[in-house]
Amino acid sequence: MIPRPDPTLETLVLNMGPQHPSTHGVLRVVLKLDGEYVLEAHPVIGYGHRMHEKMGEVRNVSGFYANVGRMDYAGALSFGHGHVLAVERMLGIEVPPRAEYIRVITTELNRIASHLLWFGAFLLDLGAFTPILYSFDDREYILDLLEHVTGARLTFSYFRVGGVNRDLDERFIQGTRVFIRRMRSRFEVYHKLVTGNVIFRKRVEGVGVISPDMIRKYGATGPVARGSGIPYDIRRVEPYSVYSEFDFDIPTFPEGDCFARYRVRLAEMEQSLRIVEQALDRLPDGPVMVEKVPKKLKLGPGEVYQAVEAARGELGYYLVGDGTDVPYRLKIRPPSYSNLSLLNELAEGVLLADLVAIMGSLDLVIPEIDR
Amino acid sequence: MAVITPLLKGLAFTLKRFFSKPITYQYPEQKREPSERWRGLHRLKTENGQLKCVACGLCEAVCPAKVITVEAKETPDGRRFPNRFVVEVTRCIFCGYCQEACPKDAIELTRNYEFCGYTREEFHMTRDVLARN
Amino acid sequence: MTDVFPPDLIRLIVSFVIVVAFAFTNAAVLVLVERKICGHIQRRPGPFEVGPHGLLQTAVDGVKLMAKQMLVPRNADAGLFRAAPILSFVPPIAALIVVPFARMLQVRDLDIGVLFILSLAAVNVLAILVAGWSSANKYSLFGAIRAVAQNVAYEIPLLLSLLTIVIWVGSFRMSDIVAAQGGFWFAFTPMGFVAFLVYFICGIAETNRAPFDLPEAESELTAGFHTEYAGMGFGLFFLGEYTNMLLVSAIATTLFLGGWNGPAFLTTAGTGFWATVIQTLWFLAKVYGLIVVMIWVRWTYPRVRFDQLLNFCWKILIPISMANLAVTAVWLKL
Numbered sequence: 134m135i136p137r138p139d140p141t142l143e144t145l146v147l148n149m150g151p152q153h154p155s156t157h158g159v160l161r162v163v164l165k166l167d168g169e170y171v172l173e174a175h176p177v178i179g180y181g182h183r184m185h186e187k188m189g190e191v192r193n194v195s196g197f198y199a200n201v202g203r204m205d206y207a208g209a210l211s212f213g214h215g216h217v218l219a220v221e222r223m224l225g226i227e228v229p230p231r232a233e234y235i236r237v238i239t240t241e242l243n244r245i246a247s248h249l250l251w252f253g254a255f256l257l258d259l260g261a262f263t264p265i266l267y268s269f270d271d272r273e274y275i276l277d278l279l280e281h282v283t284g285a286r287l288t289f290s291y292f293r294v295g296g297v298n299r300d301l302d303e304r305f306i307q308g309t310r311v312f313i314r315r316m317r318s319r320f321e322v323y324h325k326l327v328t329g330n331v332i333f334r335k336r337v338e339g340v341g342v343i344s345p346d347m348i349r350k351y352g353a354t355g356p357v358a359r360g361s362g363i364p365y366d367i368r369r370v371e372p373y374s375v376y377s378e379f380d381f382d383i384p385t386f387p388e389g390d391c392f393a394r395y396r397v398r399l400a401e402m403e404q405s406l407r408i409v410e411q412a413l414d415r416l417p418d419g420p421v422m423v424e425k426v427p428k429k430l431k432l433g434p435g436e437v438y439q440a441v442e443a444a445r446g447e448l449g450y451y452l453v454g455d456g457t458d459v460p461y462r463l464k465i466r467p468p469s470y471s472n473l474s475l476l477n478e479l480a481e482g483v484l485l486a487d488l489v490a491i492m493g494s495l496d497l498v499i500p501e502i503d504r
Numbered sequence: 505m506a507v508i509t510p511l512l513k514g515l516a517f518t519l520k521r522f523f524s525k526p527i528t529y530q531y532p533e534q535k536r537e538p539s540e541r542w543r544g545l546h547r548l549k550t551e552n553g554q555l556k557c558v559a560c561g562l563c564e565a566v567c568p569a570k571v572i573t574v575e576a577k578e579t580p581d582g583r584r585f586p587n588r589f590v591v592e593v594t595r596c597i598f599c600g601y602c603q604e605a606c607p608k609d610a611i612e613l614t615r616n617y618e619f620c621g622y623t624r625e626e627f628h629m630t631r632d633v634l635a636r637n
Numbered sequence: 638m639t640d641v642f643p644p645d646l647i648r649l650i651v652s653f654v655i656v657v658a659f660a661f662t663n664a665a666v667l668v669l670v671e672r673k674i675c676g677h678i679q680r681r682p683g684p685f686e687v688g689p690h691g692l693l694q695t696a697v698d699g700v701k702l703m704a705k706q707m708l709v710p711r712n713a714d715a716g717l718f719r720a721a722p723i724l725s726f727v728p729p730i731a732a733l734i735v736v737p738f739a740r741m742l743q744v745r746d747l748d749i750g751v752l753f754i755l756s757l758a759a760v761n762v763l764a765i766l767v768a769g770w771s772s773a774n775k776y777s778l779f780g781a782i783r784a785v786a787q788n789v790a791y792e793i794p795l796l797l798s799l800l801t802i803v804i805w806v807g808s809f810r811m812s813d814i815v816a817a818q819g820g821f822w823f824a825f826t827p828m829g830f831v832a833f834l835v836y837f838i839c840g841i842a843e844t845n846r847a848p849f850d851l852p853e854a855e856s857e858l859t860a861g862f863h864t865e866y867a868g869m870g871f872g873l874f875f876l877g878e879y880t881n882m883l884l885v886s887a888i889a890t891t892l893f894l895g896g897w898n899g900p901a902f903l904t905t906a907g908t909g910f911w912a913t914v915i916q917t918l919w920f921l922a923k924v925y926g927l928i929v930v931m932i933w934v935r936w937t938y939p940r941v942r943f944d945q946l947l948n949f950c951w952k953i954l955i956p957i958s959m960a961n962l963a964v965t966a967v968w969l970k971l
Contacts, residue, residue, distance in 0.1 A: 147775050169779070169943060199568040199599040258856045260847060260940025261516060266679035270527060277539075284541035284613075290599040298604070299541065326517050326937075329510030332848055333939050416629065477940040485779070486942045489857050511938070518678045518937045528681040 136165040137172055146170060149163030149474045151180045155258045155489045158499035162476070164488070171488050174480035176473055181503035193295060194220045194430055197463070205501040208247035208444035210240045210279075212501075213292045218373055219439035219450040220294045223432055232296035233375045238412045239279060239291065241405040242309070245316070246275040246396045247444035248405075251496045255395070256327060258493035259336050260354055264327055274312050276366065281305050294430060296422030306413055313406050319404065328399075337391035341479050341491035344389060351478075352471040354444020356401065358493055362387035362396035367442035374441075379411045391494035398496075429458045429459040445469050445496050466499040543600045543613040545635040546591050546629065555635060556610035559586040563602035563611055571595045572602060589631040594624060652734065660730045664879040665695040667928065674929065675936045705868030712773035713865065721771060722866065722873035725764030729880040732757040736887045737811045739897045739916035740908055750811035751799055754888060755792075758843065761881060762788035765845070765852055768874070769862035780861030783943060784852035785844060791849075792952040795839035797958035798832040801965045802892045805829075815896030822895035828965045833893040835958045837927070840885035842946070844878060845937040851943055886927035887920075894923045 136146050150161035159180035164172040185204055189197045194216075201216045214236055221228060249272040253265025276286045283291040283298070286412030291298050306502050327333055348358045358365045366383045368376040386393035433454020440449040442497035446468030453462040472495045481487050529536050539542065549556045559576035577587035602611050614637060621627060629637070669684065669692065676683025684691030709715050735750040737743040747753050762784055769781020803809060806817045806826075823829030842849040853861035863874050890896060897916035907913075939950070 145775060154859060169783075195601075196566070196568040199597055199601070203597075256939060258848070260854065260856060261938060262675070262847075263679050263936050266681065267521075270680065281539040281541065282541065284539065285598065286602060288597070288599075290601075298600075303563040322517070323546050325510075326514050327939075330938065331510060332509045332941055335945055336939060336942055421896050482940060484944065486854070486940075512682050514937050515933065518933065521680055522674065522677045522933075524680060526677070526682045530682070530685060 136163060136175065141344035143167065150177075155492065156499075157254060157492075157497055159452060160473075160492075160497060160499045160502075162488075162492075164480075164485075166485065169485050170483060171480045171483050174476055174488060175420075176476055176501070178473070178502050181500040183186060183500070183504065184467055185504045189460055189465075191459065192274050193458045194432070194460065197460075198292070198294075199288075199290050202290060202467070203500065205443065205445070205498050206287055206319060206504055207250050207498055208243055209287065209289050210236075210243040210291065211443035211448060213289065214240050214374070215439055215441040215448050215450045217292045217294050218441065218497055219437055220430065220451045222439055223435060223437045223452055223454055224294070224430060226295050226423055226426070226429075228296055229420050229423060230375070230417045231419045234412050235282075235297050235301055235421060236292060237374055237376065237379075238301075238309070238409050238416075239282065239289075239297075241409045241412075242275050242279060243289075244444045245402045245405050246279075248273045248402050249275075251444075252323070255490075255493040255496075256333075258489050259333065261327070261333070264323070267322065267326070271316060274315065278305060278308050278312060281308070285377050286465070293422065293426075295426040296420070300421045301416075301490075305486075306416070309409060309413060313410055316402070316406055320399065321425070323399065328395075336393065336486075336490055337494070340391045340487050341480065341483070341494060342389045343475060347475060347478065351474045353446065353475055354471065355442070355444070355496075356394055356397040357446065357472045357475070359383065359385045360397045360494075365447075367440050367447055371440060373439070375412075376408075378415070379408050381405075381407050381411075391490050394494045394496075431456060431458055432460055440466075441470055445498065445501070446472060465504060467504065469495070469497045469499075470502045473497055474501055517602055538615045538617055540615075542615045542617065543598045543603075545593065545614050545616040545619050545637050546596070546602070546634055547612050547614045548586075548589065548631065548634040549610050549612060550635055555585060555631070556608050557586050557606075558584045558588065558608055558610070559589070560584075560607065561630045562607065562628055566601045566605040568599060568601065569595050569597045589634065591629045591634060593619070593627040638659070651842040656733050657730060660733065660880045660883070661876065663883050664876045665699065666915055667879045667882065668695045668698070669874070670929070671932050674932050675820075676905045678936045680931070683749050699872065702869055702872035707866070707870045708870040710773055710865050714771040714773070717767050717771035718865075721764050721768035721871070722877070724767060725761060725877035726873045726880065728757040728760040729877060729884045732884050733854065733880075733887070735811055736884070737896055738920050740812075740815075743812065746810060746812050749809045750815075751803060751809045751888075751892070755796065755799070758881070758884065759788075759792060761843070761877070765862045768866070771850075772862070772865040774865050774885040777864045778856050780852040780864070783854070783858075784845065784862060786943075787845075787849065787851055787946060791839045791842040791948055794835050794950060794954040794958040795843060797955070797962050798839070799888070799892060801828060801958070801962050802864070804962075804966060805969060811896075812890055814892055815898065816897040818843075818898055821831045822898070828961055828968070829893060831846040831957065831961045831963075833889065835954055835961070836889060836893065837930075838891060838948075839955065840851075841931055841934065842950075844881045844885055844931075846878075846882070846931060847940040848941050849946060850940060851946060854940060856940075882928055882931060883924065885932070885963060886924045889927055890920060890923040893905040894927075896920060901921065908913065 136198060145166045147164045149164055150156040151159040161177040161180060162172055163175045163177060175192050185200050188200055196214060199280040201212040205212050219466040241501050251267040256264040277287060280286045282301055283289040343361045345363055348361050348363055362385050364383045364385045369383050381404045384397050386396050434456050438449055438451045440447050448468055449466035451464040452460050455461040479491050559574050561574050563577035564572045564574045571592040573590045574586050576584050578584055600613055603613055640956050660780050673683040684694035687693045709718050730756045734745050735747050735753050765784040766781045769777040802814060802823055824833040845852050863871055866874060897920040899919040
């Protein structure tokens with residue numbers, strides 16, 4: 134129940150959002166406060182609802198593909214990846230290896246960009262204004278690279294059922310290699326400026342501790358789960374695409390606090406760099422699109438659930454086809470939705486400032502929750 | 505000491521950045537060059553002074569945002585051309601599907617990323633406006 | 638005593654005008670300096686469009702703020718709501734009159750100079766309290782509550798660290814304190830250095846600047862106590878903040894960094910025109926040096942949490958400054 138102001142009580146009901154600097158968009162959290170201490174926090178979602186799932190049921194899959202990047206604007210390619218994989222699995226399309234490699238390279242780059250955006254925003258929530266500019270400096274390189282191949286900087290619309298839109302060129306490959314070298318040296322920068330900073334450490338260590346049981350209870354995934362010591366990563370537990378061919382670690386930290394989640398994401402960026410590097414080294418030649426894609430993608434009848442590891446956790450597409458080219462049902466399981474549901478339990482008894490830190494560490498992208 | 509050193513390191517770090525050159529673009533004066541594949545404002549391509557478009561309506565069909573309206577007509581010598589071709593640019597999501605779908609390579613998204621106007625009507629771009637873009 | 642302008646009334650008016658003009662110019666310059674420094678730290682040029690290298694940006698901002706309507710929220714206590722910005726702006730300016738910019742450049746050399754400044758600086762918290770309370774906004778109220786707890790706590794180590802110098806010199810008078818630093822500056826003695834460090838940290842907290850900017854705490858309280866202020870109401874808070882920074886740095890300079898004394902041989906204790914100019918330049922150089930450090934710190938660190946802020950004060954700063962005071966007292970007795 135959303136708390137209502139009650140003048141007879143010594144508590145205060147504070148409406149945080151939907152317009153608030155640290156709710157990252159249009160999340161509304163109704164707080165019941167005793168002084169600065171949070172008694173209850175109730176997330177109210179739906180301010181960014183754009184009926185994406187319904188749109189998936191009224192237009193054909195390739196038309197809907199333009200939508201998926203708009204759900205999670207920070208990691209658009211992961212969302213696209215899940216969608217095309219689900220459709221391909223239903224249609225039984227075998228994608229050329231080069232296309233899969235390209236998908237992995239661009240998705241991993243996008244994951245780094247998403248984590249960099251989170252890094253800046255998280256520190257902004259903690260009151261440090263400068264790191265976001267440094268992380269955006271690096272993110273800019275990725276966006277330039279992705280823009281070079283996809284033609285857009287945020288809503289890429291790059292993958293297609295059966296492959297990718299256009300091939301990589303030599304400039305992208307060279308640029309990515311330069312970026313990998315640059316990015317490796319930049320982690321030191323982040324550790325120097327942020328990780329060691331005692332003020333930062335005091336703000337995040339031991340704050341918002343999530344136990345593995347809670348993770349299981351709420352179905353939280355991604356860096357949030359891995360920050361609680363659960364090595365759950367779709368890329369490893371249900372390998373899709375060509376991820377099984379690469380050598381990478383799933384960084385986990387058992388502490389479960391904001392700092393663990395922070396370290397998971399920083400470590401994940403390094404792992405993503407490793408994946409990109411290996412994929413570039415082994416990039417096969419060949420077409421980037423299957424020879425014959427039917428004009429009308431007749432779905433089903435049947436159903437398929439395809440999960441991928443998006444930047445924020447497990448992203449699932451549940452696709453039900455009824456024999457036409459428009460899905461009968463398209464259910465999306467966005468990672469942030471489950472991660473947000475932790476907030477109610479996490480927020481009990483913390484300070485207002487900690488609540489901001491916790492919300493920042495969950496890495497919420499609201500349009501993806503509201504869909 | 506273990507507490508203070510990282511704090512000083514942070515200060516030294518920002519100080520070093522203070523003396524480095526800004527990395528931003530001074531936008532209106534200094535423009536960023538978008539990539540070759542950039543999906544910007546639409547253009548109807550012409551060939552020998554004639555529109556390449558044959559008004560087949562594929563772009564209209566594929567457009568996820570339904571912003572394209574095409575009305576075909578035939579010239580006396582039997583060539584199809586778009587009598588009316590409107591793109592509502594304000595509602596366009598710049599996915600580039602129209603460009604991909606076009607069998608005649610007649611529509612493209614240019615590298616122009618700065619277009620502005622005062623009225624909504626200016627963005628209901630008609631055939632001749634699109635050809636000039 | 639300084640008698641630059643003999644007839645007292647003229648002297649008063651002239652110095653009043655000069656002090657106010659100085660406070661305004663200082664704020665205008667500092668806003669630009671802060672934005673430029675922050676920009677360069679973040680690898681961007683800062684304001685750049687208005688005037689050469691954006692030098693006129695503050696002037697334009699000032700015009701904008703003045704042109705804007707000052708809205709008063711419906712449930713606000715209108716009188717207090719309007720009084721608060723003035724309350725935050727006037728005391729730091731008034732406190733400037735005892736600051737010795739040079740040997741001959743001081744409006745009033747009160748024999749309770751240090752006390753005078755501290756009592757006026759304490760009004761700042763009242764301004765924030767009034768602003769936050771009268772806004773009828775929960776975020777503003779939180780800002781106000783935080784400000785009171787924070788300022789009350791940090792005033793103690795601040796006073797204790799200043800007291801170290803005062804018992805050392807044996808006078809509250811600003812000119813005596815400066816004169817005592819002709820040979821060495823207190824910041825370069827062990828006890829003085831500790832006191833200076835404590836004072837500087839408390840000064841940042843007193844002016845509510847990051848990493849101690851809890852009353853404003855953008856990511857938590859939107860804008861804290863001045864959430865509801867628009868136009869010149871906000872502008873005056875801004876002016877107040879920058880004047881406060883100036884004041885805090887001026888006290889630090891006077892008490893710890895030798896006031897208008899220059900280092901070693903580059904100094905003059907004269908009373909002539911040129912001596913005054915040189916002394917003023919030394920003084921301002923130190924003051925603005927400290928302010929730049931404050932700005933630099935602000936754009937480097939994240940914000941501390943409220944309980945950590947208070948713990949840091951009560952458990953670390955106050956014991957340190959008390960021990961420091963005791964050591965100084967014993968050492969002086971020996």
